[in-house]
Amino acid sequence: MDENRDENRREEMCHRIKSSAQVPVPERLKPEQIEKMLEEDKFQSKGKRSRSAAVKTRRMVCGVAAVVAVAVVGGSVLRTTIFRKEPKGPDPDTVVYTANLGIDGLCQAESYEQVYKMMEDVLQVKNDWSFGGFTKGEMIEDTAIAESAQGGEFSNVSTGTQSSSQEEHSVTNIQEEGVGEADVALTDGRYLYVKSIQYSDRTGGEDESGKKQKTAAYIVEPDNETGRMTKVGQIDIEYELDLREMYLSDDRLICICTDYGKKTAVKTYDVSNPEKPELLGNVEMSGSYHDSRLVDGYVYTFTYMYPECVVFDHAMEEPEGFIPCVQGEVLPVENIYLPDIEKACNYFVAISIDVQKPDQVADKMSIVMDRADVYVSQKYIFATECSYDELGGMTLINKFSYDQGKMEPVAGGKVNGRINNTFSMDEYNGYLRVVTTTDERKQVKDQEEYTTLNHLFVLDENLQKVSSIDNLAEGETIYSARFMGDVGYFVTYRQVDPLFSVDLSDPLHPVVLGELKISGFSEYLHPYGEGKLLGIGWETTYYPDMDIVKRDGMKLSMFDVTDLGNVQEQDKVVEENVDDMLVGEDHKAVLVSARKNLIGIGYAGTINNVEGIYYVTYRYVEGEGFQVVTTIRLGKDVSLWLVRGMYIGDKLYVSDGKQIQAVSLENGQVLDTLKLNR
């Protein structure tokens, strides 16, 4: 009886959902329109097909003399100055680049018309379709978006620029030693600075429609004896903007805000009196916020701008319609760079601000390129772009030096394959090391099959390849990477997880020393004291009869890396109740300190049948493995992207955008909870 009733209820519910979804399909998606769209695209794919054949032949040559073959290809591309790689549209000769900088791969724009022409040219054929989403074949690879990491803690202590230690406290987990990264929650050991979700309606309370949602920075003073927290100050951000991330530098809180479309603002506040934060400067630039760095007292902010009116009759009369602006002024043409390798229709925009002069822009520049990752080493900014136009994929790299706010072009180049994320790159002793994955086709009997290969490249100062290790782990994809000086590690994955260790002490002759195969895969790698490497990822089981891989739960692994040729998984823990975590996508979401012996992660999962967002902390004990210090449940409806754990002394403070909880690291007890939204 009951079963019947339940069944009926379910049926009824399904019916209601179905009826509610009876939306009319837009004209643009009608089959005849789609056919037209594909007809136009076919023009491109035919071109691509013939090129694929060429690439394929070249690859077969590579198999015999890999290094030579690829070096020739790379070199010929990079040294071409008037460059049309392949006709992409009906009128291929509209853009001619001039090598006016005397460097490889990059030129300076000569006029706004030139920039406009290039964009128009690209847009006409490209139609702004992005080709994301499904390039990876295996389903498990789709669910776990591969990202990787090199944590901030190098051999001993992470030195985020934002640390000015009064007492032992955590710092933002950064990629590169000495290169500060912004975050949604910070501490200087005395105060906590956290992003909070607020509502703008000051008189009428909370508006559940979400429309009036806005963000603020809260300054909170914890009593580190008791864990009790007091809000001391608040910085409200106007509600057209979202507070994305913050830096703390010399009593200044730098708030980077964006409207996710046209504008990004860098607002600097004096917080020496946290009760009355004072706005010292507000710098606005075009584009949606992408990333930033703080080095030697300068904040470098990177955005992507997508020009709206490229196909536009009076473009030249209103260049602000398609040229990036900083502080309301159109960027001078000499500050715009064009890669002579690939054309694009969007801008990467970078500005620098001296924290001591926060109302001024120290330098500004822009590269015409499509969106990808930015890796910043101690000396250089590497703005990359993935191109799927060619079989296998390409990563374009534009290299700029930076010093005291000044940014100068160095070189433009490219490598085969796509990078997983910025952590797939590392600059060391003048060499850039990059690991990539290429998509390949191979002939199996009569069938053409789709597979992948992985590679490591070493590039010199001018982004010319000096060495490589090619064609590793066929059918697998790079999930994480980490370079530590002369050593590199990367994880590829399909059904099991080989952790490769590479000796890079001779940049001209990198050597794979070890390959450890274990179940599951790491999305994040972080050195954990002497001879130890922490991997955070997922445990999986492969069922050969069904050819499927099942994800069993979150996995932490501790690798013993004292002998690179014989890396061992020394300990592991698998948490089957975990459904989702962001460590692979956002390295700042993880708290790792080997010195403190503390690992903290937020996740979505179920404990005792209660679904929710939780924060778990572990310590690692030699010989015993991972031990849970504490697990706490966070607020309802919180975004994992805002979950951060910070510690001061023996107290842990976990912020989720809606509240902060103080937890004792000695006994795991929640000591206090502070609501962040009235």
Next chain:
Amino acid sequence: MVERKQLVEQAKKGDAHAFSLLYEEIYVDLYRYAYFMLQNGPDAEDAVSEGVLAAFRGIHKLRREEAFRGWMFQIITNICRRKRKEYSKKTVPLEENQTDWVEDSPEYLDVRRALKILSEEERQIVGMSVLAGYNSREIAKMLNLRASTVRSKLSRSLEKMRKLLV
């Protein structure tokens, strides 16, 4: 079935018309599924056209011709997943600002409101099951879950929604 197989083969050779015939059979479901997942008309439109282009370019990767429908849905699922991830990065929930849900009748508004209590995964399971017509085994395979888990999650999700609607 034979006919569809031929169409896939033609599409693999770059025949846009063959592809559009295959598409014609499923596009209404595809769009409604994307709409359900994203709760937003323009984004659903973008997701479908992006998916179609990706599928057309990548159709040589389709090994079993009869799997076309499932494959298209998987592509759309991944695009929606990515888009929802982008939403979650933005703290302002975009979907809230949309008002073009079906005629805004109270009944549908209720369903829409009820949807909000579902987690990301639950919404996916409901969408794949109710709108895309997958069975629990197929969903389990795509989401890396056990089929029994999918079934219990589905009935729990529907029950959660029903309670809000009573």
